[in-house]
Amino acid sequence: MSPRSTPEERREHIAQAVWAVMSERGLSAVSVRSVAAEAQVSVGSLQHIFPTRADLLIYSAELMIDRVVRRIAAEDRGGDPIDATLRLFAHLLPLTPESRVEMDVNVALIAESRALPRLEAIRDEAHRALAEACQRAVERVAPHLPPAVVERRAARLHALTDGIALHLLHAPPGGDQRWALDLLRQELEDLADGDGPAGRRP
Structure with a gap:
């Protein structure tokens, strides 16, 4: 320094x-x-x-989230809605050494959040932000869906994204990670086509 x-x-x-x-x-x-x-x-x-140690942890958590938000904000949202959504969601997954460390730290901080109310608030805000991102993604990719179905499919996309992130974190670094974005792409394509759970066209 x-x-x-x-x-x-x-x-x-x-x-x-x-x-x-x-x-x-x-x-x-x-x-x-x-x-x-x-x-x-x-x-x-x-x-x-x-x-204090608490000050260290709280700032570190806030900075980690801020870095992800900045990367997403800088991403190009133009072009095909599915491709644009995948580019955004790639920043939420541990696909690079940098984002893998961020995810590893995030999981550890979640475990600490019960002891630090400020960390708990940061955790909850991050959860809400991802839920809102999933809602916007479903609305962008599948504008034909009624609001009630959008809400259910957004919750499904949120759970899928969280699950993929944890699977990637447990996998050895440097392995084939294409399956992660392929899985998300399939989910988004099903949405666009009106297929999948609670998402079929009437």
Whole structure:
């Protein structure tokens, strides 16, 4: 970390150290001291920015979500609705080393959320955001569906996305991951055609 780093750059550098400790050694290994060592800063310098372990975890969770949101916001939404939706949803799956660490950290933070109400709020907000993304995806891909069916298919897409993400997290890194987006594409194509559970045309 450069001495000329801005305050926000220093905060992000420390958050990345939190992710590294958590990903390599687990949530229980995260402490002010272990993160300071990983970030190569003094404990005093770190505590000046994040006085407690809870502060570290909360900021790290917020930054992780913000990074995903920024990647999605930068994605091209033009072209075929199914292709555009798949490009967006690819950012929600652990398909790259970066997003795999984010997912790994996210799962660990969910386990910690009961002890930290602020983390619980962040977890719930992320869940709502994904639910809304799924709703918009169904409306975009299958505008012919009535509202009640859109709601059911959005819940199905949400559950499918969560399930695929966990399967990818358990799979060895570097394996064939094409099945994940293929599965999502099939779901979206079924929606567009009006096929699948509760989605058939009348």
